[in-house]
Amino acid sequence: MIEIERKFLVNSDAFKENSSSQERIVQGFLNTDPERTVRVRIKGDSGFLTVKGKSNQEGTTRFEWEHKITVTEAEQLLILCEKGIIDKTRYAVPVGNHLFEVDEFYGDNEGLTVAEVELSTEKERFQKPEWLGEEVTGDIKYYNSQLGKKPFKTW
Numbered sequence: 001m002i003e004i005e006r007k008f009l010v011n012s013d014a015f016k017e018n019s020s021s022q023e024r025i026v027q028g029f030l031n032t033d034p035e036r037t038v039r040v041r042i043k044g045d046s047g048f049l050t051v052k053g054k055s056n057q058e059g060t061t062r063f064e065w066e067h068k069i070t071v072t073e074a075e076q077l078l079i080l081c082e083k084g085i086i087d088k089t090r091y092a093v094p095v096g097n098h099l100f101e102v103d104e105f106y107g108d109n110e111g112l113t114v115a116e117v118e119l120s121t122e123k124e125r126f127q128k129p130e131w132l133g134e135e136v137t138g139d140i141k142y143y144n145s146q147l148g149k150k151p152f153k154t155w
Helices: 013-018 071-080
Strands: 002-010 021-031 036-043 046-053 061-069 086-095 098-105 113-118 132-135
Touching: 013 086, 021 071, 036 071, 046 071, 061 071
Parallel strands: none
Antiparallel strands: 002 061, 002 113, 002 132, 021 036, 021 086, 036 046, 046 061, 086 098, 098 113
16 A cells, blocks of 8 residues: 655647546545645546555655545535535556556646656666656655645646
């Protein structure tokens, strides 16, 4: 139940050429306390409730627990969420031995595209595609929980 990932800005739409799938995601946060976040998500025809712990100092590792719920339950919980619902399309992009999840945001976060890669260890090496830009791992303003509060368009 430990998540290890690194996050990057995306500098072009070239990732779409190699995308193996894409899915619309709508999500909100019941709690955005820095010690723990509680997220509600609708992804395709499924709902999810996710609890994430505080990230380590580098921002690469944190506790994550996720439970599948119905879309109806997720829709009801989204009504209770804090201000700032996130709307995005997630692209799955295989690169070498890894899968990048690239999020293209809409609404108040339109213009922002971020890629994440999950790793087995913090030191694991991975291939960096040409469309991968600046690393923003650990930069809290790029956390989805913060994009709801301070959207990209307000920066």
